Amino acid sequence: xxxxxKIFSKEKKxxxxxxxxxxxxxxxxxxxRTVVGKSTVDAEVLDNLEEVLIxxxxxxxxxxxxxxxxxxxxxxxxxMGTDELNNILREEIAALLSENNTVDQVxxxxxxxxxxxxxxxxxxxxxxxxxxxxxxxxxxxxxxxxVVLGAADTFRAAAVDQLIIWSERVGVxxxxxxxxxxxxxxxxxxxxxxxxxxxDVAIIDTAGRLHNKVNLMNELTKIKTVMxxxxxxxxxxxxxxxxxxxxxxAFEQAKQFSLATExxxxxxxxxxxxxxxxxxxxxxxxxxxxxxxxxxxxxIEDLQVFNKTEFVDSLFS
Amino acid sequence: MFENLTDKxxxxxxxxxxxxxxxxINVAETLKEVRRALLDAxxxxxTAKEFTVRVKEKALGRDVLTTISPGQLLTKIxxxxxxxxxxxxxxxxxxxxxxxxxxxxxxxGSGKTTFSGKLANYLKNKxxxxxxxxxxxxxxxxxxxxxxxxxxxxxxEVYSNREEKNPVKIAQEAIAHAKSxxxNVVIVDTAGRLAVDEQMMNEIADVKNAIKPTETLFVVDSMTxxxxxxxxxxxxxxxxxxxxxxxxxxGDTRGGAALSIKTVVDKPIKFVGTxxxxxxxxxFYPNRMAxxxxxxxxxxxxxxxxxxxxxxxxxxxxxxxxxxxxxxxxDFYSQLQQIKKMGNVKDLMGMIPGMGKAMKNVDIDDDAxxxxxxxxxxMTPAERGNPxxxxxxxxxxxxxxxGNNIQEVNKLIKQFNETKKVMHMxxxxxxxxxxxxxxxxxxxxxxxxGM
Ligand SMILES: Nc1nc2c(ncn2[C@@H]2O[C@H](COP(=O)(O)OP(=O)(O)OP(=O)(O)O)[C@@H](O)[C@H]2O)c(=O)[nH]1
Ligand SMILES: Nc1nc2c(ncn2[C@@H]2O[C@H](COP(=O)(O)OP(=O)(O)OP(=O)(O)O)[C@@H](O)[C@H]2O)c(=O)[nH]1
Ligand SMILES: [Mg+2]
Ligand SMILES: [Mg+2]
Numbered sequence: 001x002x003x004x005x006k007i008f009s010k011e012k013k014x015x016x017x018x019x020x021x022x023x024x025x026x027x028x029x030x031x032x033r034t035v036v037g038k039s040t041v042d043a044e045v046l047d048n049l050e051e052v053l054i055x056x057x058x059x060x061x062x063x064x065x066x067x068x069x070x071x072x073x074x075x076x077x078x079x080m081g082t083d084e085l086n087n088i089l090r091e092e093i094a095a096l097l098s099e100n101n102t103v104d105q106v107x108x109x110x111x112x113x114x115x116x117x118x119x120x121x122x123x124x125x126x127x128x129x130x131x132x133x134x135x136x137x138x139x140x141x142x143x144x145x146x147v148v149l150g151a152a153d154t155f156r157a158a159a160v161d162q163l164i165i166w167s168e169r170v171g172v173x174x175x176x177x178x179x180x181x182x183x184x185x186x187x188x189x190x191x192x193x194x195x196x197x198x199x200d201v202a203i204i205d206t207a208g209r210l211h212n213k214v215n216l217m218n219e220l221t222k223i224k225t226v227m228x229x230x231x232x233x234x235x236x237x238x239x240x241x242x243x244x245x246x247x248x249x250a251f252e253q254a255k256q257f258s259l260a261t262e263x264x265x266x267x268x269x270x271x272x273x274x275x276x277x278x279x280x281x282x283x284x285x286x287x288x289x290x291x292x293x294x295x296x297x298x299x300i301e302d303l304q305v306f307n308k309t310e311f312v313d314s315l316f317s
Numbered sequence: 318m319f320e321n322l323t324d325k326x327x328x329x330x331x332x333x334x335x336x337x338x339x340x341x342i343n344v345a346e347t348l349k350e351v352r353r354a355l356l357d358a359x360x361x362x363x364t365a366k367e368f369t370v371r372v373k374e375k376a377l378g379r380d381v382l383t384t385i386s387p388g389q390l391l392t393k394i395x396x397x398x399x400x401x402x403x404x405x406x407x408x409x410x411x412x413x414x415x416x417x418x419x420x421x422x423x424x425x426g427s428g429k430t431t432f433s434g435k436l437a438n439y440l441k442n443k444x445x446x447x448x449x450x451x452x453x454x455x456x457x458x459x460x461x462x463x464x465x466x467x468x469x470x471x472x473x474e475v476y477s478n479r480e481e482k483n484p485v486k487i488a489q490e491a492i493a494h495a496k497s498x499x500x501n502v503v504i505v506d507t508a509g510r511l512a513v514d515e516q517m518m519n520e521i522a523d524v525k526n527a528i529k530p531t532e533t534l535f536v537v538d539s540m541t542x543x544x545x546x547x548x549x550x551x552x553x554x555x556x557x558x559x560x561x562x563x564x565x566x567x568g569d570t571r572g573g574a575a576l577s578i579k580t581v582v583d584k585p586i587k588f589v590g591t592x593x594x595x596x597x598x599x600x601f602y603p604n605r606m607a608x609x610x611x612x613x614x615x616x617x618x619x620x621x622x623x624x625x626x627x628x629x630x631x632x633x634x635x636x637x638x639x640x641x642x643x644x645x646x647x648d649f650y651s652q653l654q655q656i657k658k659m660g661n662v663k664d665l666m667g668m669i670p671g672m673g674k675a676m677k678n679v680d681i682d683d684d685a686x687x688x689x690x691x692x693x694x695x696m697t698p699a700e701r702g703n704p705x706x707x708x709x710x711x712x713x714x715x716x717x718x719x720g721n722n723i724q725e726v727n728k729l730i731k732q733f734n735e736t737k738k739v740m741h742m743x744x745x746x747x748x749x750x751x752x753x754x755x756x757x758x759x760x761x762x763x764x765x766x767g768m
Contacts, residue, residue: 051362054356054362054543055361055362055543056543057359057542057543057544059357060353060356060357124540124565124568125426125428125565125593126425126426126427126428126538126565127426128425128426134458155593156463156593157430157462157463157464157466157467157470158459158460158462158463158465158466159459161458161459161462161463162457162458162459162462162463164459165458165459166458169458210565210567210568210569211568211569212567212568212569213567243426243538243540245424245538245541245542245544245545245548246538246540246541246542247359247540247541247542247543247570247573247574248357248358248359248542248571249359249540249568249569249570249571250540250542252569252570270424270425270426270511272511272513273424273511273512273513273544273548274511274512274513274544274547274548274551275542275543275544276543276544279542298425298456298457
C-alpha cells in the first residue's frame with residue numbers, strides 16, 4: 001500500500017473506496033463465507049467464486065475464463081490455501097484489465113497534439129455522457145488546459161441547456177446552435193472555434209442512441225468524419241460511456257459503437273451505487289479498449305482516472 | 318433464435334436415448350444451458366438458480382416419447398414458467414382520484430422524465446384526462462427545462478417552482494394548483510437517486526408520505542444487470558411502489574432484469590418504454606418478454622408495429638384492385654410510402670436479436686426507395702394507371718427523366734409484375750386464410766412455432 005499512497009491522494013482513494021464500498025463488502029463477505037472452515041480450494045469454493053463474479057456482472061464467459069485460470073493454478077498447487085485465493089483472484093482480474101491498460105494514468109491529462117485534442121463522447125441513452133463531459137472539462141481545466149465544449153446533442157429535450165449549465169459551472173466556453181441543429185455542423189463549428197482560440201481540448205457531446213438503431217449510428221459516423229475536415233486526426237479520442245449498472249448488453253454496446261466510430265476509450269459511470277462494475281473487466285478483456293475514467297457521483301469532482309490497481313484493490317482490500 | 322436455444326438443449330440431452338422419460342441424470346446438462354441462457358440475459362444469479370429448479374421439477378418424469386423432442390419440451394417448459402412468473406393479473410395504473418397522483422421513482426437516467434411525458438400524453442389522448450406534470454427534480458442541470466420542453470410538445474401544463482428547493486413543497490403546491498385549476502391527474506417527476514443514498518431515499522419517502530399518490534411507479538432501465546434486484550428491493554422497502562416501468566426496450570437487451578425484479582418484489586410491470594418519442598410506450602406482455610429473455614426476439618412487436626401503420630380502408634380498396642388484377646404503379650407507390658411510414662427498415666430489423674449485426678452490411682436505408690420512387694414519378698398518370706402502356710420509347714423517356722438507365726427501369730417493371738402476380742395469387746380467399754393462420758401462429762398467445 002505504500003506505493004499506492006504515494007500516487008494517490010488520501011482524499012481521492014477514500015472517494016473510490018466509499019464509492020465501491022458496497023462492491024467490496026459483498027465481494028469480501030461472500031468470499032469469506034465461501035472459504036470459511038476450509039483450508040484448500042475445492043470445487044465448492046470455485047462454485048461460490050462463480051456466484052460472486054456473475055453477481056458482479058462479470059458475465060459468464062469472463063467468469064469461466066477467470067475460474068479456468070484459477071483452476072489451472074490450483075491444480076498445480078493442490079494444497080493451496082484459501083488465503084492465497086484472494087491474492088490469485090486479484091492477480092487474475094488485474095491481468096485481464098492490464099492486458100490493454102498497459103500504462104495506468106495517474107492524473108487527468110491529454111497527449112500533446114498539433115491543435116486541439118478532440119474528444120468525442122458517445123453512448124446509449126442516459127448513461128451519463130453529458131455529466132461526464134462536465135466533470136472531465138473541470139478536471140482538465142484544473143490541470144491548466146483550456147477546454148471548449150460542443151453541444152452536438154441537439155435532439156433530447158433541453159440537452160443543450162444541460163451542457164450550457166455545465167459549461168457555466170466549470171467556466172469554459174461552449175459552442176452550440178440550439179436544438180434541432182445538425183449535430184455534424186455543431187461539431188464542425190466547435191472544432192473551428194477551438195482551433196481559432198488555440199484551445200488545448202475540445203469535447204463534443206452527442207445524443208444518446210441505442211446501438212441497434214442503424215441510422216443513428218450512421219449519423220454518429222458522419223459527425224466523426226466531419227471533424228477531420230477541420231483537424232486532420234480528430235477526433236483523437238472517442239469515449240464510450242457505459243453505465244456501471246448495465247448488464248451484458250454493455251458488450252453489444254461496445255461492439256456496435258466500436259464499429260460505427262472506432263471507440264478507443266471507455267468511461268464507466270455510476271459506480272457510487274450498488275452496481276458492481278464487473279462489466280469493466282469483461283469488456284476491457286474482450287474488446288482491448290482501455291478504461292480511462294470512472295464516474296462516482298453527480299458532483300463536478302466525481303470523476304476519476306481509471307487505475308486498475310486501485311480498482312482491483314478497492315474490490316479486495 | 319428459437320432454433321438456437323432448442324438446438325442447444327437438444328445437444329445437451331446427450332444421455333437421453335433409450336430413456337422414455339426426463340430424469341435427474343439426463344436433464345442435468347440441459348439445465349446448465351437453461352441457466353446459462355438466463356445469466357446471459359442478465360437474470361439475477363439467484364433468480365436463475367431458483368428458476369432452473371422449478372423447470373427441473375416441471376420436467377422430471379415427463380414423457381418424451383411424444384411428437385416433440387426433449388429440447389423442444391424443455392424450451393416450452395421454460396417459456397411457460399417465465400410467462401407464469403412475469404405475468405399474473407394485468408393491472409392498470411391507478412389515476413383515479415381528486416386528482417389522481419402518480420409518483421415516479423428510480424435510478425439516474427432510467428427514463429423517469431421521458432416516461433412522465435409519455436404517460437401524460439397517454440392519459441390525455443387515450444383516456445381523456447387533463448394531466449398536470451410536476452418538476453420535482455431540483456438537482457439535475459436543466460431538469461426543469463427538460464420537462465417543460467416535453468410539456469410544450471404535448472400541450473400539457475407543467476408545474477415548477479425554480480425558487481423552491483424542497484421537492485415535498487413543490488409537489489404539495491402542484492396538487493393544490495391542480496385542484497383549483499381542474500387538472501384531474503398529477504404526474505410527479507422526481508430526481509434520479511441511488512438506493513444507497515440515504516438522504517435522497519428519505520426525500521422520496523417524504524414526498525410519498527406528503528402527497529399520498531394513487532400510484533407510485535419504479536422506472537428501471539431494461540439493460541440493467543445483476544444490480545436490478547438490489548435497487549428494486551431497496552426502493553420497494555422504502556416506498557412500497559405499486560408498479561414497474563421497463564424502459565429502453567427498443568434496444569436489443571434480453572432484459573432479464575424484468576424477471577429478477579418481478580421475482581424479488583412481486584410487483585407488476587405495467588408499461589414498457591420503446592423509444593425516445595412521446596408515443597413510444599406499450600403495455601407489458603409477459604409472453605413477449607419470455608421470448609426475449611430466451612433469445613427468441615421480439616417478433617410480435619415487429620408485426621404489431623407493421624399493423625399499426627396499416628390503414629384499414631386503403632387496404633380494402635387495394636385488396637379489391639388486387640383481386641381484379643388491377644394493381645398499378647400508383648398503388649405500388651403508395652405501398653412504398655406505407656412501408657416508409659413504418660419507420661426505418663433497418664431499425665425494425667434491429668429489433669430482432671442478432672439481426673442488427675447482420676444488417677450492418679446490407680444496404681437498406683431510408684434512401685433505399687429513392688431510385689424506385691424517381692422512376693415511378695417520371696411516369697405519366699396514364700402509364701402509372703396502366704402499366705401495359707410501357708413500351709420501349711416510353712421506358713427510355715422514363716429512364717432519362719429519373720436519371721436511371723433503361724436496365725433499372727426494366728428491373729423495376731419486372732419486379733412490379735412479379736409482385737402483382739404474387740399478390741393476385743394470394744388474393745384467393747383460401748390462400749389468404751392459410752397465410753393469416755400462419756401469421757397468428759407467429760405472434761399469437763402460444764408463440765411457439767412448431768410446438
Ligand atoms: N450517481 C451517479 N449519477 C450519475 C453519474 N454520472 C451521471 N449521473 C446521473 O445520470 C443521469 C444521466 O446523466 P446524463 O449526463 O444526462 O446522461 P447522458 O448520457 O448525457 O444522457 P442522454 O444525453 O439523455 O443520453 C443524471 O441524473 C446524472 O446526474 C455518476 O457517476 N454517478
Ligand atoms: N431509446 C429509448 N430511450 C429512452 C427511453 N426512455 C427514455 N429514454 C432516453 O433515456 C435518456 C434518459 O431519460 P430521462 O427521462 O432523462 O431519464 P431520467 O430518469 O429522468 O433521468 P434523471 O432525471 O437524470 O435521473 C434520454 O436520452 C431519453 O430520451 C426508451 O424507452 N427508449
Ligand atoms: Mg446527454
Ligand atoms: Mg429526469
